[in-house]
Amino acid sequence: MLAVAHVLGLLLAAFGVTYILPIGCSVIMHDGLWPKFLVAGFINSGVGLAIAGVTLQFRRELKARDGFLLVTLGWLLVSASATIPLLMGLPGLSLTRAFFETMSGLTTTGSTVLNGLDQLPPSLNFWRHSLHWFGGLGIIVMAVAVLPLLGVGGMQLYKAQTPGPIKDEKLAPRVTETAKSLWLVYATITAAGVLSLRICGMSWFDAICHAFSAVGLGGFSTHDANIAYFNSPAVELVLIGLMLIASLNFARHFVALRRLSLDTYTHDPECKAIFLVLAVSVVGIAALLQSHGVYPGFLTALRHSAFNVISMATTSGLVTQDYEKWPVFAPFWMLFLSCIVCSTGSTGGGIKMFRTLLLARQAGRELKLLIHPSAMAPVRIGGKPIPDRVGDAVLGFIFLYFITVALLTFALLLTGLDFDSSFAVAVASINNTAHGLGAAGPVRNYHSLTELQTWICTAAMLLGRLEIFSVIVLFTPAFWRK
Numbered sequence: 001m002l003a004v005a006h007v008l009g010l011l012l013a014a015f016g017v018t019y020i021l022p023i024g025c026s027v028i029m030h031d032g033l034w035p036k037f038l039v040a041g042f043i044n045s046g047v048g049l050a051i052a053g054v055t056l057q058f059r060r061e062l063k064a065r066d067g068f069l070l071v072t073l074g075w076l077l078v079s080a081s082a083t084i085p086l087l088m089g090l091p092g093l094s095l096t097r098a099f100f101e102t103m104s105g106l107t108t109t110g111s112t113v114l115n116g117l118d119q120l121p122p123s124l125n126f127w128r129h130s131l132h133w134f135g136g137l138g139i140i141v142m143a144v145a146v147l148p149l150l151g152v153g154g155m156q157l158y159k160a161q162t163p164g165p166i167k168d169e170k171l172a173p174r175v176t177e178t179a180k181s182l183w184l185v186y187a188t189i190t191a192a193g194v195l196s197l198r199i200c201g202m203s204w205f206d207a208i209c210h211a212f213s214a215v216g217l218g219g220f221s222t223h224d225a226n227i228a229y230f231n232s233p234a235v236e237l238v239l240i241g242l243m244l245i246a247s248l249n250f251a252r253h254f255v256a257l258r259r260l261s262l263d264t265y266t267h268d269p270e271c272k273a274i275f276l277v278l279a280v281s282v283v284g285i286a287a288l289l290q291s292h293g294v295y296p297g298f299l300t301a302l303r304h305s306a307f308n309v310i311s312m313a314t315t316s317g318l319v320t321q322d323y324e325k326w327p328v329f330a331p332f333w334m335l336f337l338s339c340i341v342c343s344t345g346s347t348g349g350g351i352k353m354f355r356t357l358l359l360a361r362q363a364g365r366e367l368k369l370l371i372h373p374s375a376m377a378p379v380r381i382g383g384k385p386i387p388d389r390v391g392d393a394v395l396g397f398i399f400l401y402f403i404t405v406a407l408l409t410f411a412l413l414l415t416g417l418d419f420d421s422s423f424a425v426a427v428a429s430i431n432n433t434a435h436g437l438g439a440a441g442p443v444r445n446y447h448s449l450t451e452l453q454t455w456i457c458t459a460a461m462l463l464g465r466l467e468i469f470s471v472i473v474l475f476t477p478a479f480w481r482k
Contacts, residue, residue, distance in 0.1 A: 002058035004070050008077055009051030015078050016045030021130050022085065026123035029205070033089050033123045040084035047081075065479060068470050075462060079103045082131060089124050090114075096451045100458050105131025107465035108347055110219025110317040110434030113447045113454065117224050122205060125222050129209040135465075136216035136347040137186055137250065185253045190215045193242045200234040210318075214242035217347045219317025219434025227307070228320045236307045239318060247274060247314040249345035269382040270343045270353040278313060281337060282306045285330050292327050308442075313337035315348040317434020319442045331437055335424060338431045349432030349464050351401060355394045357381055362391055400468045405430060408460050415453050425453075429460035 019041030026034035062070070082105070083098035090098075097113040104111045105128050112128075114120065193211035198204060206222055213220050223229035227236065245253070248271055255264045265271045286298060286305035295301040304321050311318045312334035323331050340356045342348025361379045368377050378385040405426050412422035421438030425446075428436035435442045439449065446457065463471050473479055 001069075002055045003060050003062065004066050004073065006052055006055035006059050007062070007070055008073055009048045009053075009055060011048070011074055012077060012081060013045045013048030013052060015081065016041045016043075016048060018130065018134065019044070019085075022123045022127040025126040025205075026121075029122040031121040031123050033085070033121050036088040037085050037123065037127070040081075040088065043084060044081050065473075068473055068479075071466060072462075072471050072474060075103075075106065075466065079106050082106065082127075085124065085127055089121060094451070096454050097447075100446065100454050101128065102131060103458050103461050104434075105129075105218065105220065106135035107432050107461045108132050108135045108216040108218040108315075108349070109429065109432040109461045109465075110213065111429070111440065111457065111461075112220065112434075112445045113449075115224065115445070115447055117222060120222075126205070126209060128220050129212040129218075129222075132216035132218035132220055133190065133212040135218075136246075137182055181254050182250050185250055185257060186215065188257070189242070189245055189253070193238065196238045196241075197235060200238055201232060202230065202235060206230075210239065211242065213318060214239050214316060215246050215347065217243060217246050217314055217316045217342070217349075217432075219311075219319075221318065226319045233303060236303070236320060240307055240310050243310055243314045243316050243318075244278075246316075246347045247342045249343045250347075251345050267382065268343075269357060273353050273357060274341055274343060277337070277341060278310060281313065281333065282309050285309055285326075285333070288327055288330060294326060309334055309337070312433060312435075313341040315342055315350055315431050315433040317428075319435065322441070322443045324437060324441045324443075335427055335437065338433045339427065349430075351398065354381070355397065358386060358391060358394050359398065361386075362395075397467070397469060400472065401430070404460075404463060404468060408456060411456050412453060415450060415456070417449075417453060425449075425457060426460060429457045430464035432461060432464045 019037045023034045023037045023041070026032070026037060079099060079102045082102040083095065086093055086098040086101060087095065093114075100111075100113055103109075110132070117125065190211050193215055194204075194207045197207035197211055202210065209220070209222050210227075212218075219226075221227065221229075227239065248265070249268065252264045252268055252271070256262060282302070282305050286302040289295055289301040289305060290298045295304065307318075307320050308323050310316075312323075315338050323334065339350045340353060342350050342352055344352045344354045346352075358379065358381060361381060365377045365379055368375060379391060380386065405423075408426035408430065409419075409423045412426060413419065417425070418438060421436065421440065424436030424438060425440050426436075428434070428440070435444075440446050446454065449457065
């Protein structure tokens with residue numbers, strides 16, 4: 001435990017350095033909050049260095065289970081420390097709402113409890129969006145590139161944090177180089193997004209903030225009206241591109257850039273399935289909207305369908321329309337898509353397409369075995385056989401996922417929230433997408449929730465971001481046995 005505390009101290013100290021970004025924003029935008037960010041940075045780094053110093057004698061190479069403990073405590077600690085600027089800059093904000101906001105940022109959920117975003121001090125707005133960017137590939141994955149230099153092994157953290165089959169697929173011989181490669185690709189895509197949004201007419205401030213949100217697949221915006229504020233097809237098209245890129249495996253992006261070839265995507269079964277599902281959904285919902293006369297023409301319906309369906313499906317949550325006014329099938333289908341569309345190794349949440357494909361293949365195998373009990377029918381994805389151990393792990397995850405959604409829904413029902421809102425908010429929170437339906441729909445935020453409901457959603461966001469197992473395993477007796 002003390003060895004984990006030592007690494008947590010180093011992580012907190014390193015996180016304190018990130019306050020340089022909002023300090024710079026505050027100075028440039030002249031909002032006068034830079035002293036508060038400076039104090040927050042010193043508190044983070046000072047406390048972190050103190051913890052690391054006190055526990056220095058207990059430093060050792062981390063074991064596998066230390067990684068799970070460190071990942072969960074790391075997210076909680078960094079989210080808690082990130083509340084300091086919000087509490088200092090917004091005196092009326094409670095700790096519950098501040099912690100929700102920072103957890104939502106770091107988990108790239110994008111749900112917010114803040115009203116009046118257009119009048120929010122620019123540096124606080126920038127800080128919220130920075131949390132999306134840092135959380136995109138994971139605070140811990142970023143730390144993996146640094147901590148080994150300080151004598152702390154990183155592979156355990158990388159395996160505990162990184163979801164799906166990518167966890168055993170190194171891009172470079174050392175995990176440090178792997179993490180650096182992923183962040184290089186991440187930063188390159190972000191820079192391209194910022195420049196593209198600026199060309200489309202956004203200010204530099206809005207372009208940077210919304211690129212951070214789109215690449216991190218978070219739903220934070222600098223305006224209460226979200227992307228509807230800009231009313232720009234060009235802006236929407238760029239954001240669609242960024243969200244689609246971010247929903248794919250970043251290891252694929254790295255390989256594609258290194259080889260200057262798109263072959264890696266054409267051979268990726270997840271990529272094919274994602275684009276097929278999204279294409280059918282976008283066109284189908286556009287046709288549904290036109291048939292109900294929601295918009296005057298098919299092209300208008302297609303524009304709004306494309307942006308909002310892709311945003312919801314990729315668990316981003318940026319919005320241009322109040323899709324709760326659409327035919328009831330559309331918002332519930334979009335909520336369902338948020339469960340399955342994103343790829344493993346992406347910045348999105350949900351079950352992930354790999355697990356969906358695997359379950360579909362397993363169902364097909366069981367049907368075949370009913371007819372031919374003695375047949376040899378291995379489960380294959382992309383032409384490669386999937387070990388039974390992986391299939392068992394996926395079944396276990398899916399069971400935990402649905403049980404967790406059910407328990408979260410019942411917990412919210414106990415607080416007095418209506419069923420539609422409870423179910424949609426539970427699904428949205430665990431999928432790390434910004435909006436549910438009802439009380440927290442696309443044109444509302446989570447400000448109307450009670451403190452207890454807010455804490456339930458906060459817990460759901462953490463569970464979803466760490467893919468349930470990483471948190472639940474800490475509550476098993478076997479984890480704590482020597």
